Amino acid sequence: MKLYLILFWIFAKIGTFTLGGGYAMLPLIERELVDKGGWLDRKEFLDSVAVAQAAPGIMAINVAILAGYKIKRFPGSVVASLGAALPSFIIILLIALFFRDFQSNPVVQRVFMGVRPAVVALIAVPVFTLAKTAGITLKTAWFPVLCALAVWLMKVSPVYIVLAAGIGGFFYMRRKRRTR
Known part of the structure; x- marks a missing residue:
């Protein structure tokens, strides 16, 4: 039971505090599952990302499903995917309820303009990390x-x-x- 809570918490924490979508989440997921937890090795993680990209749907959810399945089979995939999806769902719901009132606010507009470059950087990091793990060199x-x-x-x-x-x-x- 404890491992299910840990798995849920890992993906909920990443889903809550990561801007930029699935690619921005990859370094955090890798750190938690490969470096800290040791549940996946780097090659398994890279394979999971490749399958998640090729499969239809949201990549972060696909990675959560594959990683959860590897760690605790079907129940693990359900717990991990709920952990990844629930925070985003709640945040989007809250934004949808209140954003219309704030979208023309200059402070909110400046915050979103400031976040954009950070999101690009968060997406660029996993590109280089995955390239290194995949064995891509300057030659290839x-x-x-x-x-x-x-x-x-x-x-x-x-x-x-x-x-x-x-x-x-x-x-x-x-x-x-x-x-x-």
Whole structure:
């Protein structure tokens, strides 16, 4: 029972105090589950993030489900996902109730303008951390950069990028096994 409370608290704490969505939460989730708890190793965490990104839905919830399942199976996935979702739900509900009254307030507008650069930084940190964990080097960095440019500039659907990368990885590993 204690582990369920810990799992809920970890994701509730992260969900409450993280701005910027799932990507901004990743370093905190990694620190709690990999570094502090030792429930996942770095490769398992990276695999969970990859699956969470490819799966439909909110990435932070998907990571919570996968991590919770790894730690305590189905009940763990339910507890972790509730922990991740409940604070955001309550915060959004409160904002929806009161924001109309405050959205034109100059102080509120300045606060939101100030938060934007911090959110970008919070999203950038996991990009570099995940790249390092995935073994991306300066020599191989061209591939994710090319994918990002294709999505951004050429408006290629990320679905096609993921499918192409998965198929390419399959054939690459198949060829690599044959040459051994």
